[in-house]
Amino acid sequence: MSRNVMERVLWQLCVERAAKERFRQDPAAFLKRFALNEDETAMIVNFDVAGLQAAGVNPMLTMGFWQELSTVGNMAVYKRRLGSTDEDSAAFSAALKG
Amino acid sequence: MGKIVGGFWVPHDPVMFVAPNAPDAAQSEAVWGAYGQCAERLAALAPTTVIIVGCDHYILFGTHCLPRYVIGTGDVDGPIDRLPGLERGPVLNQQALAGHIVEHGDATGVDWTVARSFTVDHSFSIPHQLIVKPAEQRLGRELPCIPVYLACGVDPYISLKRSADLGRQLRAAVESFDADERVVIIGSGGISHWVGTAEMGRVAEDFDREILALGVNGDLDGLCAYTDEEILRRAGNGAMEIRNFACALAAIDHPHGEVIAYEAVPAWVTGLGFVQLHVGENRA
Numbered sequence: 001m002s003r004n005v006m007e008r009v010l011w012q013l014c015v016e017r018a019a020k021e022r023f024r025q026d027p028a029a030f031l032k033r034f035a036l037n038e039d040e041t042a043m044i045v046n047f048d049v050a051g052l053q054a055a056g057v058n059p060m061l062t063m064g065f066w067q068e069l070s071t072v073g074n075m076a077v078y079k080r081r082l083g084s085t086d087e088d089s090a091a092f093s094a095a096l097k098g
Numbered sequence: 099m100g101k102i103v104g105g106f107w108v109p110h111d112p113v114m115f116v117a118p119n120a121p122d123a124a125q126s127e128a129v130w131g132a133y134g135q136c137a138e139r140l141a142a143l144a145p146t147t148v149i150i151v152g153c154d155h156y157i158l159f160g161t162h163c164l165p166r167y168v169i170g171t172g173d174v175d176g177p178i179d180r181l182p183g184l185e186r187g188p189v190l191n192q193q194a195l196a197g198h199i200v201e202h203g204d205a206t207g208v209d210w211t212v213a214r215s216f217t218v219d220h221s222f223s224i225p226h227q228l229i230v231k232p233a234e235q236r237l238g239r240e241l242p243c244i245p246v247y248l249a250c251g252v253d254p255y256i257s258l259k260r261s262a263d264l265g266r267q268l269r270a271a272v273e274s275f276d277a278d279e280r281v282v283i284i285g286s287g288g289i290s291h292w293v294g295t296a297e298m299g300r301v302a303e304d305f306d307r308e309i310l311a312l313g314v315n316g317d318l319d320g321l322c323a324y325t326d327e328e329i330l331r332r333a334g335n336g337a338m339e340i341r342n343f344a345c346a347l348a349a350i351d352h353p354h355g356e357v358i359a360y361e362a363v364p365a366w367v368t369g370l371g372f373v374q375l376h377v378g379e380n381r382a
Contacts (some may be wrong), residue, residue: 004161011160059294059335060156060251075298082296 003056005035009044010057023069024047047072050082099193100272100279105144105346105353105375106136107313108151110224112288113366115181120365131219132359132372136225136234139358139374147192148243148266149349152221152286153250155293166357167264168255170216170245171196177223184223194240199244200248201273208264218245219337229284242351243338250287250339258322261341266269267350283375285346288341290332291368295313297334301362305333306369309340310360316353318344336368352378 009031012019022030027045043051047070049062066078066089107349116127140148159165159348174189200210222245234241248264249256265283272281284333289309290302295367312321323345329337 008161011156015157015160053295058156058252061294063298064156064296079296079298084296084298 002035002037002040006040006044006052006055006057007061009024009034009036010052010061014061014068020069047081049078053082100275100277102269102272102283102349102351102375102377103145103280103346104224105283105285105350106140106229107285107288107343107346107355107371107373107375108133108136109223109230109368109370109372110221111291111363111366111368111370112179112181112220112224115183117365121361125361125363128359128361129363129366129370132370133228134232135358136172136229136372138179138236140229140233140282141236143374144237144280145233145241146278146280147195147282148241149246149281149283149300150222150225150230150243150286151246151248151283151299151345152218153248153339153342155219155221155251157219159252164249164254165211165247166235166249166254166260168213168216168247169199170218170247171200172214172216174216174218174243174245176216176218177220178184178217178218180291180367181220184220184227187202187220189222189226189245190242190339191243192279193258195272195277195279195281196244198227199268199271202274203267205265206270208267214325216245221247225284225286236376237299240366241302246345248341248345250333250341251293252255255338256341257324258324258341258344261344262318262348264321265345267275268345269351281353283349285342285344287342288337289340289371290334291336292334295315295335295368299364299367300334301364301367301369302333302337303362303369305337305372306360306362309343310371310373311357312346312359313343313375314357314376316347316350316378317351318347321347333369347375350377354378
């Protein structure tokens with residue numbers, strides 16, 4: 001696993017408008033120019049935020065990536081994908097719509 | 099010579115702007131009101147310059163360059179991240195003092211990374227727009243701000259002890275500046291919050307109150323004694339921002355503090371603490 005490359009990709013997808021557009025058009029084509037293996041590519045294409053974090057990717061990037069580019073967007077879904085069942089922390093879901 | 103005449107610890111919670119009505123009204127008013135109190139207290143210190151110690155949230159700096167500490171010495175604008183009610187625009191810097199801090203650091207073993215043009219993020223802009231701008235209104239004049247950024251959000255993190263070293267160097271640099279500068283330093287961040295993790299929305303009030311007590315007692319050694327493992331476990335990745343508190347506290351001569359407000363606000367995903375740092379007497 002190359003945490004550095006995955007963070008580089010997600011950072012570009014969080015901050016660079018052209019990168020976001022190319023990813024939206026064809027995620028696999030966009031990712032081809034990076035030294036990612038099949039598993040890493042799949043985690044990004046599938047918005048596998050739990051897998052990305054398990055691989056060491058900074059949570060600020062997984063959250064930004066999710067908010068910027070996931071068609072789901074909803075942060076409650078994001079947290080569920082991370083395995084959260086913490087009712088104590090559910091209040092923010094109502095705060096962060098979308 | 100210049101002097102650091104006081105400081106603050108304040109939060110920079112973007113969720114306040116995204117979902118202003120999420121908490122109950124009393125809590126919301128307490129937090130927004132605390133910024134107003136800070137502005138009033140800042141103006142009362144009759145400052146000529148403010149240093150705001152913030153941190154990147156993996157927006158400004160990417161894997162290609164991750165500086166441990168940066169100072170903006172030239173043009174400043176921001177915030178880079180768009181938040182409702184937080185306008186993007188130019189920020190007046192105190193370039194002569196910022197440059198002097200760098201030169202002083204060169205001579206004393208603190209090799210600042212320099213941003214000669216710098217677009218800040220919300221960690222600078224929230225205290226700037228909620229505290230410094232209203233203080234300018236009260237003072238009837240502009241109040242230049244120097245941005246200092248410490249690596250709190252992205253590893254490799256700056257250590258707490260190095261953050262304190264920087265605060266001491268900032269004080270020494272201000273005191274060796276050939277001007278009657280009255281500088282206030284704002285440590286922007288914290289306290290407990292989990293950003294982008296499964297625990298996001300949890301608040302650790304016990305940890306937060308420990309940190310506030312350290313500020314009240316001016317206990318820099320106590321603040322710097324936390325390990326990263328303990329901070330992450332007890333208070334989340336966002337609490338690594340207490341590095342900004344350590345820098346601000348170390349910049350104050352014989353500090354002691356006063357809690358202006360504290361609210362644990364799960365709906366805003368953060369324990370929000372406001373402390374004024376006072377300069378104490380040297381009893382040595």
